[in-house]
Amino acid sequence: MSSVPAPQTSGSEEDAQLIVDERKRKRMLSNRESARRSRMRKQQHLDDLLSQVAQLKEENGQILMQVNLFTEQYVRLESENTVLRTQVMELTDRLRSLNSVLHLVEELSGMAMDIPEIPDPILKPWQLPCPAQPIIGIGECVPVLKVQFIV
Template sequence: MSAKPSRLSSSSEEDFHHLIDERKRKRMESNRESARRSRMKKQQRLDDLVNDIARLKSENGQLQMQIEVYVPQYMKFESENTILRTQVAELTERLQYLNSILRFMEEFSGMAMDIQEIPDPLLKPWQLPCPAQPITASANMFLI
């Protein structure tokens, strides 16, 4: 009878080793599958980033082309604006001179004259006394 328990124990040991080997095999398969999924996710993320780079480079190129179109227009408007500001300053100076002549005439003649105060156009240009004329613009006036 002593032979049977050793058989059982050796058979149990074999079963135990087989069970452990089966668990190791399943764990290794699971680890391989997990590593494969991880590599796939990493590759997908890399592909997404490469696509993002290509898309952003394309957008950047388009924006640079738009900037190249709009910079000359901006420079033109800036130049015109400088000219207009200079003209406003010159005309304001002339008007002040004419008002001083009118004040002198008013004082000298004793006759009351309606001399209006000249607003400073550089401080509040939106409050200049201008005729109410609509400003017309179209959506494509800045396009070339």
């Protein structure tokens, strides 16, 4: 059996190798710890994003409910406005008919009457229907048809 003599190393070379090995070990531990912290940050970021997604979905649902409510209100109000416009048109036509009867009575009787113009609220919505009277409350301003006979 032949024995190979072990390479002879001096104590300082062994110490240097131990120092290098210790540095490698510390670097590996540091790298592992850094990787662990990085994974933890990544997981925290993912958790934050998932939380934000849930919050945004909830806000989106609330906004969608508001949009639906506003849409329903809009449709209801638009329908009411259509009914009111139709009623205004019908009442305006009736008033025109009454005014034409008054003009006919004026012509036949020979008596002069003060028949006011009929404002068209559809074409001129900015004009109040009864500007001579102060507006005290809602529904208290009622237009009055004045007919004066001049003899």
